[in-house]
Amino acid sequence: MKEKLVVVGNGMAGMRAVEELLKLAPDKYAITVFGAEPHPNYNRILLSPVLTGEKQFREILLNDDAWYAEHGITLHKGKTVVEIDRRRRLVKASDGTASTYDRLLLATGSNPFILPVPGKDLPGVIGFRDFADVETMLTAAKEYRHAVVIGGGLLGLEAANGLLKQGMKVTVIHLVDTLMERQLDRAAGRMLKKALEARGVHFRLEAKTQEIIGKQRVQGVRLVDGTELTADLVVMAVGIRPNFALAQATGIHCEKGIVVSDTLQTYDPRVYAVGECVQHRGLSYGLVAPLFEQAKVCANHLAELGYARYEGSITSTKLKITGIDLFSAGDFSGDDSTDEIVMQDAARGVYKKVVLDGNKIRGAVMYGDTLDGAWYFQMMRDGTDVSAFRERLLFGQAHLGDAGHGDIKQRINLMPDDAEICGCNGVCKGTIVKAIGEKKLFTLDEVRAHTKASSSCGSCTGLVEALLATTAGGDYSTATKKKPMCPCTDHSHDELRIAIRAQSLKTIPAVMQQLQWKTPNGCGKCRPALNFYLLTAWPGEYVDDNQSRFINERAHANIQKDGTYSVVPRIWGGETTPRELRSLAEIAEKYRVPTVHITGGQRIDFLGVKKETLPLIWGDLSQAGFVSGHAYGKAIRTVKTCVGSQWCRFGTQDSTTLGIQLEKMAWGAWTPHKFKLGVSGCPRNCAEATIKDFGVVCVDSGYELHVGGNGGVKVRVTDFLCRVKTPEEALEYCAAFLQLYREEAHYLERTAPWIERVGLAYVKQRVVENEAGRKELADRFHYSQKFSQDDPWAARAQGAERHEFIPLKMVG
Amino acid sequence: MQTTAKKQMNDWIEIGTLDAIPCLGARVVQTADGDIAVFRTADDRVFALRDRCPHKGGPLSQGIVHGNKVACPLHDWKVHLDTGLAVEPDEGCAARYPVRIEGDRIFLSLAPEEGCPNL
Numbered sequence: 001m002k003e004k005l006v007v008v009g010n011g012m013a014g015m016r017a018v019e020e021l022l023k024l025a026p027d028k029y030a031i032t033v034f035g036a037e038p039h040p041n042y043n044r045i046l047l048s049p050v051l052t053g054e055k056q057f058r059e060i061l062l063n064d065d066a067w068y069a070e071h072g073i074t075l076h077k078g079k080t081v082v083e084i085d086r087r088r089r090l091v092k093a094s095d096g097t098a099s100t101y102d103r104l105l106l107a108t109g110s111n112p113f114i115l116p117v118p119g120k121d122l123p124g125v126i127g128f129r130d131f132a133d134v135e136t137m138l139t140a141a142k143e144y145r146h147a148v149v150i151g152g153g154l155l156g157l158e159a160a161n162g163l164l165k166q167g168m169k170v171t172v173i174h175l176v177d178t179l180m181e182r183q184l185d186r187a188a189g190r191m192l193k194k195a196l197e198a199r200g201v202h203f204r205l206e207a208k209t210q211e212i213i214g215k216q217r218v219q220g221v222r223l224v225d226g227t228e229l230t231a232d233l234v235v236m237a238v239g240i241r242p243n244f245a246l247a248q249a250t251g252i253h254c255e256k257g258i259v260v261s262d263t264l265q266t267y268d269p270r271v272y273a274v275g276e277c278v279q280h281r282g283l284s285y286g287l288v289a290p291l292f293e294q295a296k297v298c299a300n301h302l303a304e305l306g307y308a309r310y311e312g313s314i315t316s317t318k319l320k321i322t323g324i325d326l327f328s329a330g331d332f333s334g335d336d337s338t339d340e341i342v343m344q345d346a347a348r349g350v351y352k353k354v355v356l357d358g359n360k361i362r363g364a365v366m367y368g369d370t371l372d373g374a375w376y377f378q379m380m381r382d383g384t385d386v387s388a389f390r391e392r393l394l395f396g397q398a399h400l401g402d403a404g405h406g407d408i409k410q411r412i413n414l415m416p417d418d419a420e421i422c423g424c425n426g427v428c429k430g431t432i433v434k435a436i437g438e439k440k441l442f443t444l445d446e447v448r449a450h451t452k453a454s455s456s457c458g459s460c461t462g463l464v465e466a467l468l469a470t471t472a473g474g475d476y477s478t479a480t481k482k483k484p485m486c487p488c489t490d491h492s493h494d495e496l497r498i499a500i501r502a503q504s505l506k507t508i509p510a511v512m513q514q515l516q517w518k519t520p521n522g523c524g525k526c527r528p529a530l531n532f533y534l535l536t537a538w539p540g541e542y543v544d545d546n547q548s549r550f551i552n553e554r555a556h557a558n559i560q561k562d563g564t565y566s567v568v569p570r571i572w573g574g575e576t577t578p579r580e581l582r583s584l585a586e587i588a589e590k591y592r593v594p595t596v597h598i599t600g601g602q603r604i605d606f607l608g609v610k611k612e613t614l615p616l617i618w619g620d621l622s623q624a625g626f627v628s629g630h631a632y633g634k635a636i637r638t639v640k641t642c643v644g645s646q647w648c649r650f651g652t653q654d655s656t657t658l659g660i661q662l663e664k665m666a667w668g669a670w671t672p673h674k675f676k677l678g679v680s681g682c683p684r685n686c687a688e689a690t691i692k693d694f695g696v697v698c699v700d701s702g703y704e705l706h707v708g709g710n711g712g713v714k715v716r717v718t719d720f721l722c723r724v725k726t727p728e729e730a731l732e733y734c735a736a737f738l739q740l741y742r743e744e745a746h747y748l749e750r751t752a753p754w755i756e757r758v759g760l761a762y763v764k765q766r767v768v769e770n771e772a773g774r775k776e777l778a779d780r781f782h783y784s785q786k787f788s789q790d791d792p793w794a795a796r797a798q799g800a801e802r803h804e805f806i807p808l809k810m811v812g
Numbered sequence: 813m814q815t816t817a818k819k820q821m822n823d824w825i826e827i828g829t830l831d832a833i834p835c836l837g838a839r840v841v842q843t844a845d846g847d848i849a850v851f852r853t854a855d856d857r858v859f860a861l862r863d864r865c866p867h868k869g870g871p872l873s874q875g876i877v878h879g880n881k882v883a884c885p886l887h888d889w890k891v892h893l894d895t896g897l898a899v900e901p902d903e904g905c906a907a908r909y910p911v912r913i914e915g916d917r918i919f920l921s922l923a924p925e926e927g928c929p930n931l
Contacts, residue, residue: 439901449901450901455888519878519879520854520879521836521854521878521879522878523876523878523879523883524875524876524878524883524888524890527876527878528876546834546837547834547835547836547837547876547877548836548876549876550876550885551874551875551876551885552885555874559871559874559885559886561868561886563870563871563874803832803833803834803839807839807840807841807842807847808827808828808832808833808839808840808841808850809825809827809828809841809842810841810842810843811825811827811841811842811843811844811922812843812844
C-alpha cells in the first residue's frame with residue numbers, strides 16, 4: 001500500500017514540492033492536499049497584473065483541477081485545516097474533513113501583518129495576499145473613489161499602482177522617508193517616488209497611522225500628526241508574517257516561523273515544511289526563488305533519495321510595475337569595508353549602484369535600466385572577481401571587452417514582439433513571452449526546453465533572463481549559489497574535478513557511482529565533461545571513452561548538416577609548400593570532394609566527405625605527411641601567423657617560426673573548449689593575435705603574450721599577460737597557461753569567460769609571478785602531451801575503430 | 813503504401829552480433845529506402861529507428877546514447893529509443909523497426925512499426 005502524504009497549503013511552495021516529488025517518485029505516495037482558498041493552485045506573484053487588469057485570473061492558474069485528478073491527488077479546496085493530531089497522525093479541517101498521514105508537509109504560507117490600530121477590523125480594510133483581496137479591491141474600485149495604502153514597500157506600491165489603474169485616487173502612507181527602504185537606497189527611492197507621483201500616486205512619507213475611522217465601513221485614516229485622509233478602501237501592506245499558528249498549536253517548535261533543518265524537516269521528523277511559513281537558519285523568505293529551492297530539496301527527502309541539502313538563498317527583487325524598472329540584490333547600503341560605484345543620470349531617469357567588497361560584488365541597486373541586473377546578481381552569487389573590468393562595470397555586460405558591439409543589446413522592454421532574441425534558433429521576444437505565460441515557465445532551463453531560446457550559443461541568456469524577470473515577475477531566478485553540472489547530478493564542475501582527484505576516481509562509472517549520479521549513465525552533457533576531466537586528471541592512465549565523446553571527436557571530423565563530414569589537415573603555422581598543395585589537390589580530386597574551402601585559421605577544408613570515405617582520405621593525407629588538424633574538437637585548433645621578419649618590412653621577430661614551434665608543441669592536446677593561437681610579427685597584428693585564446697605580438701624587445709581573446713558570438717580582445725624576451729620563454733608560458741586552463745576551467749568554458757570568472761590577477765599569479773609553479777604547469781603539460789600526439793587519423797586509416805566508419809550491414 | 817506492403821512480407825534479416833555495436837553506441841544498416849540506426853543501451857537492449865531526427869533530419873546513429881535516449885548530433889534533440897518519440901517538450905518521432913535477439917545475433921525487420929509518419 002502507498003504511504004500517505006498530506007499537504008497543508010495549496011500555494012506555490014507546497015505544490016512545487018508535490019510537482020518535484022512526482023518527478024522523482026510518482027507512485028510513492030497517496031497525496032492529499034488541503035487548501036484554504038476555493039481555487040486550484042495559482043501564481044501568487046502575478047496577482048499585481050491581475051489587479052491592474054493586465055492579466056485575467058485564469059491566466060495565472062498553475063495547475064487546474066484536471067491536473068490534480070490526473071495525478072491521483074485528492075484536493076480539498078476551500079477547507080482550512082484547524083487541527084493536527086501528531087500522535088494519531090491525523091489532520092482535521094474546519095468542516096470535519098479528516099485525513100491520516102505517514103508524512104505531513106506544511107506549506108501554510110504567510111499572513112499580511114495587520115497594524116494593531118483602532119478600526120483595523122472595519123469592512124474595507126484588507127491586506128494584499130490572495131485572490132479574494134484582489135476581488136475586494138476590484139469591487140471597491142467600481143464603487144468608491146479614495147484608497148489609502150499603508151506601506152510603501154514592494155507589495156504596497158504594486159497595490160497602489162493597481163488601484164490607480166482601476167481609477168481610484170490613491171495615497172500611500174509610509175513610516176520612513178524612503179520607499180522600499182529594504183531594497184533601495186535613498187537616491188533610487190527618490191526616483192521611484194517621482195515616477196509614481198508623475199502617474200498620480202500621492203505620498204505621505206514619515207507618517208504613522210494612528211487610527212482607521214469609520215462606522216459601518218472605513219471612511220478615513222487618521223495619522224499621528226492629526227491629519228485625516230479620506231479613504232473608502234485601506235490596503236495594509238506593511239509586511240508579512242509566517243503563518244505558523246497551526247504548527248505551533250500542535251507543539252512543533254516555532255520561533256518567527258516553523259523552524260526547519262537543511263532537509264526541510266521540522267522538529268517532528270515526519271513533518272516537513274516549506275515556503276513562507278518556515279524559518280531556516282534564522283531566516284524566512286517571501287520570494288519565489290528560495291521557495292522553489294526548498295521545494296526541490298524537500299521533495300528529494302520525501303522521495304527518500306536523501307542527498308539534497310538546502311543551505312539558504314541569496315535573493316534579488318524586481319518591482320512588477322509596468323514601465324518602472326527597478327532591481328535590487330544583496331547588501332546595497334554597504335559599510336566601512338565596502339566601496340560603491342555609482343552612476344546617476346536624472347534626466348534619463350537612470351541610476352545604478354554596485355557595492356563592492358574588495359573586488360567582489362556584494363549588492364546592487366538599479367533604477368530605470370535594469371538590463372544588467374541578472375548579470376550583477378550572477379557575479380554576486382558566483383563571487384566573481386571584477387577587478388579586470390571594474391572601471392567598465394556600470395556600463396553593463398554588453399560593453400565588456402567588446403569591440404564595437406556595445407549597443408547590440410537593445411533595451412529589452414522597448415523591443416517589439418517580433419524582435420529576435422535568440423539568433424541561433426530564431427526565437428522572437430513574443431514567442432518567449434507567450435511561452436512563459438502559457439506554459440508557466442519560471443526558470444531559464446524551462447524556457448530553453450520549451451522555446452529553444454538561449455539553448456545553443458547562450459549569448460542571449462542575459463536577454464532571456466531579463467524577459468523572465470519582467471514576464472514571470474522578478475524573483476524568478478534560481479536561488480542556489482552552486483550550479484550543478486547537469487540535471488544528472490547535484491555537484492558542480494569544480495566539486496567534480498576535486499572529487500576525481502581526491503578520491504582517485506578513474507572511470508566514468510566510478511565517478512557516477514561514487515558521487516550518486518541520478519541517471520544510469522549520464523547524458524550528452526555530463527559524459528563528455530567527465531571524460532575530459534578524467535583525461536586531464538590521469539594522463540597516460542585514463543582510457544578515453546569514445547562513446548562519451550560528441551560525434552565530431554569520436555569520428556575525428558566535423559559533422560555537417562547533411563550528415564557528411566569535413567576534413568581539415570594541419571598546416572603548421574599556416575605555412576605550406578607547392579608539394580603539399582599538389583597532394584591536397586590530388587586527394588581532393590581523387591575522392592571527388594564537393595567543396596574545398598580556405599578556413600579563417602589558414603588551413604584547407606574538404607567538405608562533403610562521406611563517413612565511410614574518411615579512413616581512406618586520411619590514409620592518403622597521412623602518406624603525404626599531413627596529420628589531423630583537430631578542427632572538430634575541443635582541442636588545440638590552429639596557430640595563425642604572419643610572415644614576420646622573414647619577409648615583412650615591418651616584422652620585428654620571426655613570427656612564423658614561433659607559430660610553427662607553438663603548434664608542434666601544443667597539437668593534439670584536448671582542452672575544455674576549442675583553443676586558438678596566433679602570432680603576429682609586429683604590433684600591426686596581421687595574425688589577429690589579440691582575439692585568440694593565446695596570442696603573441698612580437699615587438700622589437702621581445703614577445704608580448706596575450707590571453708583570453710576570442711572572435712565568435714561575442715568578440716573579446718585579449719588581456720595582456722606579460723612580455724618575455726625569448727621564443728623559449730614564450731613556449732614555456734604558453735604551455736603553463738594551457739595546462740592551467742586544462743586543469744581548472746569548466747568543460748565548454750572558453751578562456752575568455754574562464755578568465756573573467758577567476759580573474760586575470762589569478763592567472764598572472766600562477767603563470768607569470770610564480771616561476772616554480774609555471775615550470776611545474778609546463779612540465780605537466782609536456783607529460784600529458786606524450787600521450788596525445790599520436791595522429792588519430794593515421795591510426796584510423798590503418799584500421800583502428802573500424803566499426804565507427806562502416807555500416808553494420810547493407811541490405812538490398 | 814506499396815513499399816510497406818512489400819516489406820511486411822519479408823522476414824527477419826540478420827544484421828550482426830551484439831558485440832558489433834558499441835555499448836551506449838549505434839551502428840547503421842543501409843537499406844534501399846535509407847539508413848536505419850541500430851542502438852545498444854548499457855543494459856544490452858537493442859533498438860532500431862529510422863536514422864533521421866524528427867527535427868532537421870540529423871543522423872541519430874551519430875548521437876550520444878544515454879539511458880534509453882539518444883541526443884541528435886545536429887541540434888541536441890533527444891529521442892526515446894523505445895518509442896521513437898522526441899523527448900518533451902519537443903514534438904515528433906522517428907519510425908521504429910522491430911528487433912529480435914537470439915543469443916548474441918541481432919535480427920531486424922524492415923517493416924516499420926505503425927504510428928510514425930517519419931519513415
